[in-house]
Amino acid sequence: MAGADTMDVLGVTLRVAAGSTALLALPALALGWLLARREFAGKSVLETLVALPLVLPPTAIGYLLLELFARRGPLGSERLGFDPGVLFTARGATLASALVSLPLAVRTARVAFEGVDPRLERMGQSLGLSTRAVFTRITLPLARRGLLAALLLGFSRALGEFGATVIVAGNIPGRTQTLALAIFSDIQLGDTRGALRLVGLCVVFAFASVFVVERLLRRAESRS
Amino acid sequence: MSARRFALRLRAPLAGFELDVTLESSARHLGLFGPSGAGKTTLLELVAGWRTPREGRIELDGELLFDSARGVSLPVRARGLGYVPQEGLLFPHLDVCANLAAGLGRARSRLGDPRALFERVCAVLELGALLERFPATLSGGERQRVALGRALCSGPDALLLDEPLAGLDLALRRRILPYLVRTAEEFVLPMLYVSHDPRELAILCDEVVRLERGRVTAQGPPADVFAAVWRAEALEGAPENVLRGTVSASSADVAQVALTPAIELSVSAAGLAPGARVVLGIAADEILVATARPVGLSARNVLAARVLALDGSRPGVVLRAVLEPDGPSLDVLLTRASTEALGLAPGGALFLVLKSNSVRVLSVLGG
Structure with missing residues (x-):
């Protein structure tokens, strides 16, 4: 029985983390590029806003989401006319994880873009390439490793998300119960062996992803 | 224009x-x-x-x-x-x-x-x-x-x-x-x-x-x-003349380089293929000047020229001469004393004397 539970927890965790990474990928790359390459009014405000989830208690973020999607909230079913299906669902866990993971991914993506020599981009323009071609043929491939690391860091952060998820999505076994939540439940229930097994899994995941991120970033650095 | x-x-x-x-x-x-x-x-x-x-x-x-x-x-x-x-x-x-x-x-x-x-x-x-x-x-x-x-x-x-x-x-x-x-x-x-x-x-x-x-x-x-x-x-050394030409003949250690169809220079250089285009460098202080065609010289190059201008604003005199007929011009560095002794003046005819060792091949441009 415990084995099947573990598989459930693992499945939910990976689905939520993967979904959260997919959700934050585009915004993280876009924000990272914007902060690395453009000067605009309000840039430091945007920088701060993006970093906010890093310092706010995750429970606070979870509570904000809860209010936002509550039945009578600004994005609630009464206002929208349909149920967005966020509260107490895997979708909610995904959204919460994405929001909490965003700052890490944006920071890493920004550093990756900043590592691309802007003179190489200008050279692309001098050769007649359009802005888009410069981005897809020069900037993106040169920043590739750093961007991959950004997504992987976002994924890793989502794997361990607890505070925001528990408030928005609850702790429903088989639906929203991720590793972090299952460990909490096991400890509450006094199942130390179950908790230890899950902690072991967490360590394996965390080690693997941080190891790969470090390698990616090191190679990205040696190249520029 | x-x-x-x-x-x-x-x-x-x-x-x-x-x-x-x-x-x-x-x-x-x-x-x-x-x-x-x-x-x-x-x-x-x-x-x-x-x-x-x-x-x-x-x-x-x-x-x-x-x-x-x-x-x-x-x-x-x-x-x-x-x-x-x-x-x-x-x-x-x-x-x-x-x-x-x-x-x-x-x-x-x-x-x-x-x-x-x-x-x-x-x-x-x-x-x-x-x-x-x-x-x-x-x-x-x-x-x-x-x-x-x-x-x-x-x-x-x-x-x-x-x-x-x-x-x-x-x-x-x-x-x-x-x-x-x-x-x-x-x-x-x-x-x-x-x-x-x-x-x-x-x-x-x-x-x-x-x-x-x-x-x-x-x-x-x-x-x-x-x-x-x-x-x-007041730079050290002397200005360098840079000329272009085409190798017309070459032997083991000397090549003939045509600056124009009528003006040839003997250059000490090995392995230059006839037909190759070359860039030559000649330091202005390695050129001798004579008012009459000298004879019995070891120097291989005696070139007819005409004085274009003299500039004595530095201790030495820079003489600008154009090779005859219709050749490129060269700067020659002389002392004031020898300029005066030879009575050099713009328009005057003269001969430039150059050892083939003084002509450096700066670049070979290929055939």
Whole structure:
């Protein structure tokens, strides 16, 4: 029985983390590029806003989401006319994880873009390439490793998300119960062996992803 | 009168002073030299559009690229220029072939099928063997050739070259220089060439401009400007004459080089193939002057010439003489005493005497 539970927890965790990474990928790359390459009014405000989830208690973020999607909230079913299906669902866990993971991914993506020599981009323009071609043929491939690391860091952060998820999505076994939540439940229930097994899994995941991120970033650095 | 190729009027802030350049030239190959920090690279970047001048106007070969008064500023990608910055800036993630092809899109829209251009660039710069290599594995000289080739492959209207030979050792410079000369001859493009090497500029450029602290302080044919600089700055040594010629015959250690069909120089050099085009350097203080044709000399070269001008503003006298008939001119460094003793004056006939050892082969351009 415990084995099947573990598989459930693992499945939910990976689905939520993967979904959260997919959700934050585009915004993280876009924000990272914007902060690395453009000067605009309000840039430091945007920088701060993006970093906010890093310092706010995750429970606070979870509570904000809860209010936002509550039945009578600004994005609630009464206002929208349909149920967005966020509260107490895997979708909610995904959204919460994405929001909490965003700052890490944006920071890493920004550093990756900043590592691309802007003179190489200008050279692309001098050769007649359009802005888009410069981005897809020069900037993106040169920043590739750093961007991959950004997504992987976002994924890793989502794997361990607890505070925001528990408030928005609850702790429903088989639906929203991720590793972090299952460990909490096991400890509450006094199942130390179950908790230890899950902690072991967490360590394996965390080690693997941080190891790969470090390698990616090191190679990205040696190249520029 | 030939077309006005370069017309620049630029003001832009530089570290500590202001770039303030007004420059017009009808030269096809215009050289830019001056001390480091004078604003040469900045000038190229302004023309390329990598920087924006505070005010001014940039016209190249009749095309207006920038005019602050009329609010014209072509975006970088629309300027149609082949810019080769000092560091080459090859794309590190692309192999040589993909680097060369990066600007082919523009070449295609301008020329139709750019394949012929690509092949020609590869042939002229001998890039065929490098196509699959990555920039990190190239030597300094190879990198510069690829950077130049990439600029040419984009089908530019003009070339902007920033010290393409800087950072290369002397032997390598001598090997790369012919590629530049060939490029200048094969692809008939206006060229703005930055260098601090008078020889390079004398070989490549029709006209040179001296830039100091952001201003043009001299402009004219290379020999004139360099002679003036040499006088004004009390430089060591003597000005060097740079001449071009074609090898007409060669033996084990001596080659005959025709400067014109009627004027030949004997040069001590081994292994020059007849038909090869060469660039020769002759220091101004290694030329002797005689008012009558000397006989019984070991020196192999006795050339008829006429005095064009004498300049005695430095301790020595620089005599500018033109080889007869219809040859190039040479600067000769003499002492004031011998100038007076020989009674040299503009218009007077004289003979220039040169040992074949004094003529250095600066560059072999190929047949």
